[in-house]
Amino acid sequence: SQQGEEDPQALSIQEGENATMNCSYKTSINNLQWYRQNSGRGLVHLILIRSNEREKHSGRLRVTLDTSKKSSSLLITASRAADTASYFCATGGNNRLAFGKGNQVVVIP
């Protein structure tokens, strides 16, 4: 089954810096999504990029998708303390999403 895998696993940055996370997957996909999970909460959808798109922006988020390398990256610009969370990529296909193990980001004020 499809499965995203984020890299690196944990990231600690200063407020105002940019944070970049990567995700790789193994099979063909319809789209790739990124979710955020704050401690003790459910996941919240951030952005969806379709397989025919290469880059997408939403506010301070920038997502790229390289289907030839089966990889995606999530960039958070000008990070804030409130961005401290775990970030998951998920690949979409058939009737389900396959989630990666998550990327923990800590933004130090």
Add this chain to the structure above:
Amino acid sequence: NAGVTQTPKFRVLKTGQSMTLLCAQDMNHEYMYWYRQDPGMGLRLIHYSVGEGTTAKGEVPDGYNVSRLKKQNFLLGLESAAPSQTSVYFCASSVTIPGDNEQFFGPGTRLTVL
């Protein structure tokens, strides 16, 4: 709109006990899902439903049963709880095929099996 709600929020069971987790959504979504989240494992799909009256197995279905008698509700049952089922359980829903749409998640149920 409440979105996706889960009941209960916390539960402690003894090995062999049974329980049902309730998920409800008020967005008229066709698709609903149950996941479990364990440290370092990400989210794993237990069962899902593509519409009222339908259910299907996900990645880790053993030890769980589900029912979708009403479109807005998706129940997850543990007939005989085991310590390996200690986890955080999340319910989610989506309008249509998740490959085309985002999933909306509930706040989670933290289950401990002693």
